[in-house]
Amino acid sequence: MTTTLLRPVRQLAAATLIGPRRQAVAPHAEPVTDAAAPRASIALEDVSKVYPNGRRALADVDLVVPDGDFVFIVGRSGAGKSTLIRLLIRDELATSGRVLVAGRDLRRLSRREIPRLRRQVGIVFQDFKLLPHKTVRDNVAFALEVTGTPGRQIRPAVERVLALVGLTGAADQYPNQLSGGEQQRTAIARALVHEPRVVIADEPTGNLDPLISWEIIQLLLRINELGTTVLMATHNADVVTALRRRVVALEDGRVVRDEIGGYHREY
Numbered sequence: 001m002t003t004t005l006l007r008p009v010r011q012l013a014a015a016t017l018i019g020p021r022r023q024a025v026a027p028h029a030e031p032v033t034d035a036a037a038p039r040a041s042i043a044l045e046d047v048s049k050v051y052p053n054g055r056r057a058l059a060d061v062d063l064v065v066p067d068g069d070f071v072f073i074v075g076r077s078g079a080g081k082s083t084l085i086r087l088l089i090r091d092e093l094a095t096s097g098r099v100l101v102a103g104r105d106l107r108r109l110s111r112r113e114i115p116r117l118r119r120q121v122g123i124v125f126q127d128f129k130l131l132p133h134k135t136v137r138d139n140v141a142f143a144l145e146v147t148g149t150p151g152r153q154i155r156p157a158v159e160r161v162l163a164l165v166g167l168t169g170a171a172d173q174y175p176n177q178l179s180g181g182e183q184q185r186t187a188i189a190r191a192l193v194h195e196p197r198v199v200i201a202d203e204p205t206g207n208l209d210p211l212i213s214w215e216i217i218q219l220l221l222r223i224n225e226l227g228t229t230v231l232m233a234t235h236n237a238d239v240v241t242a243l244r245r246r247v248v249a250l251e252d253g254r255v256v257r258d259e260i261g262g263y264h265r266e267y
């Protein structure tokens with residue numbers, strides 16, 4: 001996707017999902033020259049990961065995900081998809097090579113800078129990871145509270161993302177009162193509430209039936225249309241095949257394919 005194509009999307013994002021903070025900075029942060037190349041949300045340069053037990057989970061991975069991209073990560077069980085995601089959220093450090101997210105080299109990030117990274121990257125897991133004793137609204141609000149967002153900004157930000165994911169009517173429910181799809185929508189709202197540059201999802205439809213999986217995918221596509229980069233690991237061959245987006249395939253920790261569309265049956 002070119003920068004020219006992205007720009008109206010970003011403007012739309014500034015006007016809707018992406019709230020006042022980004023609206024205020026966008027004209028200065030985004031140069032208006034169309035010659036500018038899209039920036040990379042994610043870049044891995046010759047990345048390998050060997051776990052302490054000696055298991056090599058990633059080997060010589062090169063991957064660039066420009067701002068605004070939508071990328072599927074596929075590969076059979078054990079191929080390294082979750083390891084790649086753990087590196088991107090700095091849950092683990094690469095054994096060698098460089099991992100850059102939102103322009104930051106994760107190895108060089110000081111402890112103080114980690115909260116800032118976490119605000120730029122929204123994360124969604126297969127098992128939702130909601131706090132059971134908090135309502136939908138409070139689960140989403142908590143993500144802002146822990147990063148020290150001023151109280152008066154929290155309520156409007158939470159209401160905005162709940163509307164985006166279609167959960168305004170369920171705001172006072174607890175997770176055990178929700179369907180799986182609604183729980184995942186809550187997790188997506190929580191991932192979005194910081195207005196991140198990139199949303200990373202590790203098998204977000206893994207616990208959902210096919211129809212609800214499609215609803216979640218449609219939501220992630222809409223978020224992407226609004227300007228947020230999306231990287232999603234999945235085993236869902238139907239979705240990947242139907243959508244004809246960029247597909248990065250891992251095999252034994254190596255990138256064996258990186259192209260638009262398709263899905264290898266054996267994954």
Ligand SMILES: Nc1ncnc2c1ncn2[C@@H]1O[C@H](COP(=O)(O)OP(=O)(O)OP(=O)(O)O)[C@@H](O)[C@H]1O
Nearest residue numbers: 051053055057075076077078079080081082083084
């Ligand atoms: N903490 C760990 N310590 C040692 N080995 C690990 C660890 N986590 C993962 N591995 C190994 O690294 C390899 C890649 O695992 P990973 O979880 O990244 O695969 P995956 O593609 O996400 O698989 P799945 O589709 O089953 O989720 C596997 O061989 C796994 O056993």
Ligand SMILES: [Mg+2]
Nearest residue numbers: 081082083202
């Ligand atoms: Mg995994």
